[in-house]
Amino acid sequence: MRTRLVVLLTLLIGCVLAALSVPFGRSIAAGRQQEMFVDRLQDTSQFAAIAQQATTSVAQEALRDDLERYADLYGITVAVVGRGGTTWAISGALADLDRDDVVERIRQAAAGHQSTAPPTIWPWSDRPIVVAVPVIRGDNVVAVAVTVSVAARLRVSVGRDLLLLFVADLAAMVLLGAAATRLATWVLRPVYVLDAAARRISSGDLTARIGGVTGPVELRRLSTTFNGMAQAVDLAMQRQQAFVADASHQLRNPLVALVLRLEALGMGLDDQQRQQFDLARDEAVRLGEILDELLELATVVHVAARPVLTDVHDLVGGRIAAWQPLADRRGVQLPGPCDPQPATAAVALVDPILVSSALDAVLDNAVKFTPGGGWITVAVTAAATAVDIEVTDSGPGLSEDDLTHVGDRFWRSAASQNIPGSGLGLSIARALLETTGATLAFAGVEPHGLCVTIRLPRPAGGGA
Structure with missing residues (x-):
C-alpha cells in the first residue's frame, strides 16, 4: 500500500511541477527571443531610416558600407531590397534572401506591414529570426530593409535555461518524493499496526491490542475504537466459554444422579420395560459424554502449549x-x-x-x-x-x-x-x-x- 501511495503522490507532484514548469519554460524562451527580436528590429529600423535618406549615389555607397560593417561585426545578413525586387545593398549570405520565410516577410513589409515577433524558437528549431521594415518616402514604400539572424546563440541560451529548469525539477522531484515517502510511512504506520492486530485476532489471539501509535488523528482514533472492539469481543468470548464450562459442570452432577437413579429403578423390570430402560440410560450416558466434550472444548482455549x-x-x-x-x-x-x-x-x-x-x-x-x-x-x-x-x-x-x-x-x-x-x-x-x-x-x-x-x-x- 505504501508503494502505491508513494507512486500516486509522486505522479501528482510530477503533474504539478509540469503544470508550473512548462509555462515557465515557454516564458523563458519567449523572453530570450523577444530581447533578440527587439534588438534586431531597432537595427533594421535604423537601416530603413538610412535607406530612406539615401537618395544620391554617395549616400547609397555609405549605406552599403554600413551594411558591410554590420554584417562583418555581427555575422547577420542584412539587405535593402527595392519595391520591384532590385537589391539596393546587401551584405552577408545572398542565399538567405531566397528562403520562403524571408520572401514572405519582405512581401509583407512591401505592403506596409512591419515584422512582428516570430513563433517561439526552441533549441531544436533551425529557423532564423527575420525582421523586415518598410522604407517609406512620402506615402509610398520604395524598399524594404531586412535582417536575417541565425539563432544559434539564442538556441544555446534557451537550451541552457531549459536544462537548468529540468535539473531543478528533477531535484525537486527527488526531494518531494522523499518527503512523500516519509508522509506515506507516517500515514500508513497505524494501518500496518491495525492490520497486524486484526490478523492476530483472526488467528484466535483475542488479547491483541494496539499501543500508542502516531499518524493522523483519525487513524489514532480508529486505533482506540479497535481496542474497544477487541476488548468487547474478548469479553464476549470469555463469557461464552465460562457459560459453557459452568453449564457443563453444573449439569454433570444432576446427570450423574439421574443415571444412578435410573440404575436403581432398573432392578426388577421385565424384558419389555428393560428395553425402554436401556434406551433411556444410553441417552443419559450419551448426554454425559457430550457435556464432558463441551467442558473439554471450553477449556482448550485456556491450555498453554509447551512446545x-x-x-x-x-x-x-x-x-x-x-x-x-x-x-x-x-x-x-x-x-x-x-x-x-x-x-x-x-x-x-x-x-x-x-x-x-x-x-x-x-x-x-x-x-x-x-x-x-x-x-x-x-x-x-x-x-x-x-x-x-x-x-x-x-x-x-x-x-x-x-x-x-x-x-x-x-x-x-x-x-x-x-x-x-x-x-x-x-x-x-x-x-x-x-x-x-x-x-x-x-x-x-x-x-x-x-x-x-x-x-x-x-x-x-x-x-x-
Whole structure:
C-alpha cells in the first residue's frame, strides 16, 4: 500500500511541477527571443531610416558600407531590397534572401506591414529570426530593409535555461518524493499496526491490542475504537466459554444422579420395560459424554502449549499401540506408522500432550467409521518446514460438500447420524492443534474413505 501511495503522490507532484514548469519554460524562451527580436528590429529600423535618406549615389555607397560593417561585426545578413525586387545593398549570405520565410516577410513589409515577433524558437528549431521594415518616402514604400539572424546563440541560451529548469525539477522531484515517502510511512504506520492486530485476532489471539501509535488523528482514533472492539469481543468470548464450562459442570452432577437413579429403578423390570430402560440410560450416558466434550472444548482455549522437540515416530507409535486393542475388537487393521522417508528424522516443535490428544480424536473417528474388515494407515512424512501425520481409513468417506463442514462443532454427516458421537471430537482436535501451532486438514480418498492430515511445525534448521 505504501508503494502505491508513494507512486500516486509522486505522479501528482510530477503533474504539478509540469503544470508550473512548462509555462515557465515557454516564458523563458519567449523572453530570450523577444530581447533578440527587439534588438534586431531597432537595427533594421535604423537601416530603413538610412535607406530612406539615401537618395544620391554617395549616400547609397555609405549605406552599403554600413551594411558591410554590420554584417562583418555581427555575422547577420542584412539587405535593402527595392519595391520591384532590385537589391539596393546587401551584405552577408545572398542565399538567405531566397528562403520562403524571408520572401514572405519582405512581401509583407512591401505592403506596409512591419515584422512582428516570430513563433517561439526552441533549441531544436533551425529557423532564423527575420525582421523586415518598410522604407517609406512620402506615402509610398520604395524598399524594404531586412535582417536575417541565425539563432544559434539564442538556441544555446534557451537550451541552457531549459536544462537548468529540468535539473531543478528533477531535484525537486527527488526531494518531494522523499518527503512523500516519509508522509506515506507516517500515514500508513497505524494501518500496518491495525492490520497486524486484526490478523492476530483472526488467528484466535483475542488479547491483541494496539499501543500508542502516531499518524493522523483519525487513524489514532480508529486505533482506540479497535481496542474497544477487541476488548468487547474478548469479553464476549470469555463469557461464552465460562457459560459453557459452568453449564457443563453444573449439569454433570444432576446427570450423574439421574443415571444412578435410573440404575436403581432398573432392578426388577421385565424384558419389555428393560428395553425402554436401556434406551433411556444410553441417552443419559450419551448426554454425559457430550457435556464432558463441551467442558473439554471450553477449556482448550485456556491450555498453554509447551512446545518441545518431539520425535513424531515415537509419539504416533505410542498412540497406535493404545488404539490397537479397540481396532482389533472391531476387526479393523491398524498397522504401525509408515515412513516413506525412513532416513529423515521426523522431529517437530510441538506440545506432545496436546498433539497426542488431537491424534487420539482423529484415530477414534477413523476406528469408529471404518467397518469391520477395513483398514487404517498412518504415515509420517518429514519435509523442510513441517512433519505431516496422515491418517487414512477405508470408511464411507465424505462428499465434497461434507468436507467443507467436517471439523465444525456438532456437525455430523447425514450418513452417520446413527453412529454414537457428539460431533465435537474433531473440533477439539483442531483447537488443540492450533494451540500448539499445528493444523488439521481433510481430503477424500478414492474409491472411498477419508484422509486426515496433521501438519506439525519443525524447528528452525529442520531439527536433528
